[in-house]
Amino acid sequence: MNTASAPTTDETPLSTRETIKALYAYIRPHRRAVALGLLCALVGAAGGLLQPLATKTLVDRLASGETITGILIALTVLVLLGTAVEAFGAYVLERTAESVVLAARRTLVRRLLRLRIAEWERVPPGDLMSRVTSDTTLLRAVSTQAVVSAATGAVAFVAAIVMMAFLDVVLLGVTLGVVVLVGGAAALVMPHIARATERAQEAVGEISVALERSLGAFRTVKASGAEERETARVEAAARRAWRHGVKSAKWEAVAGSADELAVQLAFLAVLGVGGARVASGEIPVSTLIAFLLYLFYLIEPVSKLVDAVSHYQEGAAAISRIAQVEHLSTEPTGRRTGTLPRQVATVSGPASVRFEDVSFRYRPDLPYTHRQVSFEVPRTGMTAFVGPSGAGKSTVFALIERFYEATGGRILVDGKDVRDWSLAELRSAIGYVEQDAPVLAGTLRENLVFAAPGATDDDIRDVLARTKLDTLVGRLPHGLDTPVGHRGSKLSGGERQRIAIARALLRGPRLLLLDEATSQLDAVNELAVRDVVTEVARETTVLVVAHRLSTVSGADRIVVMESGRVRSVGTHEELATQDRLYARLAATQLLATAR
Numbered sequence: 342m343n344t345a346s347a348p349t350t351d352e353t354p355l356s357t358r359e360t361i362k363a364l365y366a367y368i369r370p371h372r373r374a375v376a377l378g379l380l381c382a383l384v385g386a387a388g389g390l391l392q393p394l395a396t397k398t399l400v401d402r403l404a405s406g407e408t409i410t411g412i413l414i415a416l417t418v419l420v421l422l423g424t425a426v427e428a429f430g431a432y433v434l435e436r437t438a439e440s441v442v443l444a445a446r447r448t449l450v451r452r453l454l455r456l457r458i459a460e461w462e463r464v465p466p467g468d469l470m471s472r473v474t475s476d477t478t479l480l481r482a483v484s485t486q487a488v489v490s491a492a493t494g495a496v497a498f499v500a501a502i503v504m505m506a507f508l509d510v511v512l513l514g515v516t517l518g519v520v521v522l523v524g525g526a527a528a529l530v531m532p533h534i535a536r537a538t539e540r541a542q543e544a545v546g547e548i549s550v551a552l553e554r555s556l557g558a559f560r561t562v563k564a565s566g567a568e569e570r571e572t573a574r575v576e577a578a579a580r581r582a583w584r585h586g587v588k589s590a591k592w593e594a595v596a597g598s599a600d601e602l603a604v605q606l607a608f609l610a611v612l613g614v615g616g617a618r619v620a621s622g623e624i625p626v627s628t629l630i631a632f633l634l635y636l637f638y639l640i641e642p643v644s645k646l647v648d649a650v651s652h653y654q655e656g657a658a659a660i661s662r663i664a665q666v667e668h669l670s671t672e673p674t675g676r677r678t679g680t681l682p683r684q685v686a687t688v689s690g691p692a693s694v695r696f697e698d699v700s701f702r703y704r705p706d707l708p709y710t711h712r713q714v715s716f717e718v719p720r721t722g723m724t725a726f727v728g729p730s731g732a733g734k735s736t737v738f739a740l741i742e743r744f745y746e747a748t749g750g751r752i753l754v755d756g757k758d759v760r761d762w763s764l765a766e767l768r769s770a771i772g773y774v775e776q777d778a779p780v781l782a783g784t785l786r787e788n789l790v791f792a793a794p795g796a797t798d799d800d801i802r803d804v805l806a807r808t809k810l811d812t813l814v815g816r817l818p819h820g821l822d823t824p825v826g827h828r829g830s831k832l833s834g835g836e837r838q839r840i841a842i843a844r845a846l847l848r849g850p851r852l853l854l855l856d857e858a859t860s861q862l863d864a865v866n867e868l869a870v871r872d873v874v875t876e877v878a879r880e881t882t883v884l885v886v887a888h889r890l891s892t893v894s895g896a897d898r899i900v901v902m903e904s905g906r907v908r909s910v911g912t913h914e915e916l917a918t919q920d921r922l923y924a925r926l927a928a929t930q931l932l933a934t935a936r
C-alpha cells in the first residue's frame with residue numbers, strides 16, 4: 342500500500358473566509374499582546390518614517406550654513422529608541438506566537454484522545470501526530486508575525502506614500518506605477534506557495550505514517566528482512582516533502598525578490614524623472630534626496646506585506662490541515678471519558694449484561710458482524726464466548742464498552758441501555774483486557790495503576806500476588822519502578838498479558854471483559870490466570886473470549902457464536918453433546934491449546 346493513498350481526514354481545504362475566521366479564533370485570546378506588538382512595531386516604523394524628513398531639514402540647514410548638532414542628536418536618539426521599542430515588540434509577538442502554538446497543540450491533543458475508535462481506525466496515527474507537531478509549528482509565523490507585518494506594513498506603506506505625496510506628486514505617481522506592476526506579478530505566485538506548503542505538510546504526515554508502520558512492527562520488519570524496503574518507503578515520503586518544500590521555496594524566492602525589484606526599478610525611474618525635475622528647477626535637490634530616502638524606506642513595508650501574504654499562504658495550509666481534525670467525530674463528553682475513579686461509580690456489586698437482537702456492522706460498506714445477537718449474563722459467574730475466528734466474539738466486548746454503537750437492537754448493562762449510561766460511568770464499571778494486552782511506555786507501576794490512579798500499595802501488592810507477578814517484580818532491578826520499555830518491549834508475552842489482567846483487576850471492575858490471548862501463556866502462567874479469573878468470577882461478572890478448553894470448562898455458561906450469530910448457550914457438558922460445532926471446536930481448536 343502506498344502511504345500517499347492512505348485514508349486520511351476530510352481533505353476539503355478551507356475557504357479564505359473560513360481560514361481567516363479560524364486564524365482569528367487562534368489570535369483572539371491574545372489580542373492584547375498582539376495589539377501591544379503592533380503598537381511597538383508602529384512606533385518603530387514611525388521612527389524610521391521621520392528620518393528622511395530630518396535628513397531633508399539637515400540638508401536644508403547645511404545649505405543655509407546653520408548648525409546641525411541638535412538634529413544629529415535627535416536623530417541618534419530616535420534610532421536608538423525605535424530599535425529598542427521594535428525589539429521589545431518582536432519579543433512580545435514571538436512569545437504570543439509560541440502561546441498560539443501551545444493552545445493549538447493542547448486543543449488538538451484533547452480532541453485526538455477523545456476521537457471515536459472508528460475515526461482512530463480510519464486515520465493513520467502518524468498523520469494525526471504530524472498535525473500536532475509539525476503543522477502547529479507553521480501557525481507560529483502566521484498567527485502573529487503575519488498579522489502584525491500586514492498591519493505595520495500597510496500603515497507604514499500608506500504613511501510613506503502620504504509623505505511622498507507631500508514631497509512631490511509626480512514622483513509618487515512614477516513610484517506607484519512601478520510598485521503596482523511588480524506587486525501584481527508577485528500576487529500571482531502566492532497561491533502556488535499555499536499549494537506547495539500543503540503538499541509538503543501532507544508529505545511530512547506521510548513520513549510519520551511510514552515511520553510509525555516500520556517502528557511499530559520493528560521485529561517483524563527485521564525478521565522479514567524488510568529494512569531496505571521500509572527505509573525506501575520513508576525516504577520516498579521524505580523526498581516528496583523535499584520536492585514540495587523546494588517548490589514552495591522557489592515561489593517564496595520569487596515573491597520575496599519582488600519587493601526589492603519594485604523599489605530598485607522605482608529608484609531608477611524616480612532618479613530619471615526626479616533628476617529632470619531638479620534640472621528644470623521644478624523641485625529642489627533636497628526634495629529629491631528625501632523622496633529617494635522614502636523610496637528606500639518603502640522597502641521594509643513592502644517586504645513586510647509580501648512576507649505577511651506568503652506566511653499567510655503557509656499558515657493557511659496548516660490551518661486547513663488542523664481544522665480537518667475538527668471534522669473527525671469524538672465521543673460525547675459529560676465527564677471525562679473513562680477516567681472516573683472507581684469510588685465515584687454510583688452502583689456497586691457485579692453487573693449484569695443482556696444483548697437483545699443486536700445487529701452491528703463496522704461500516705455501512707461492510708457486512709454485518711452481528712446479526713440478531715441475543716444472550717443474557719446474570720450477575721457474577723464466568724461466561725465464555727467461543728466460536729470460529731471472525732465469529733464476532735471480540736466485537737461483543739467492543740459493543741459493551743461502547744467503542745462502537747450497535748446498528749440495531751439493545752445492549753443492557755444492569756438492565757439499562759448502554760446508550761443511557763454516561764460513557765465515564767459505564768467504562769468505570771468495566772475492566773477490559775484486550776487480546777494483544779498492550780503495555781504502555783513507562784514503569785511497571787504506572788502500567789498497573791493506569792486504569793485506577795488511586796490504587797494503594799496494598800492494592801498493588803494484592804493484585805500482584807493474585808496474578809503471580811510478584812516474582813517478576815522481585816527480579817526487576819528497580820522493582821515496580823522499572824521501566825518496561827515502549828509497548829512493554831522488555832517483557833514476555835505472558836507477562837504482558839498478566840500485567841493487563843492485573844491492571845483491569847486494580848480497577849475493581851463490576852464487569853471483567855477478558856479477551857483471552859490465543860497463545861502467550863505457558864502452563865504455569867495459564868494456571869495462574871485461570872485461578873485468578875475463577876476467583877474473580879465469584880464476586881464479579883466475568884466475560885471471556887475463550888481459546889482454551891481449560892477456560893471453557895471452568896465457565897458457568899458458554900455462548901457459541903458463528904458468523905455473527907449466537908448458535909447455542911449452555912454448559913460445556915450440555916454443548917459437547919448438543920452442539921456439533923462446539924463439540925468439534927472443543928475437540929480441535931480448544932483442545933489444541935488446552936495444555
Ligand SMILES: Nc1ncnc2c1ncn2[C@@H]1O[C@H](COP(=O)(O)OP(=O)(O)OP(=O)(O)O)[C@@H](O)[C@H]1O
Pocket residue numbers: 462703704707710728729730731732733734735736737886
Ligand atoms: N475494527 C474493525 N473494522 C472492520 N471490521 C472489523 C473490525 N474488527 C473486526 N472486524 C471484522 O469483524 C468480524 C468479527 O471480528 P471479531 O474480532 O469480533 O471476531 P472474533 O470472533 O473475536 O475472532 P478471533 O477469535 O479471531 O479473535 C471479523 O470478520 C473481522 O474481520
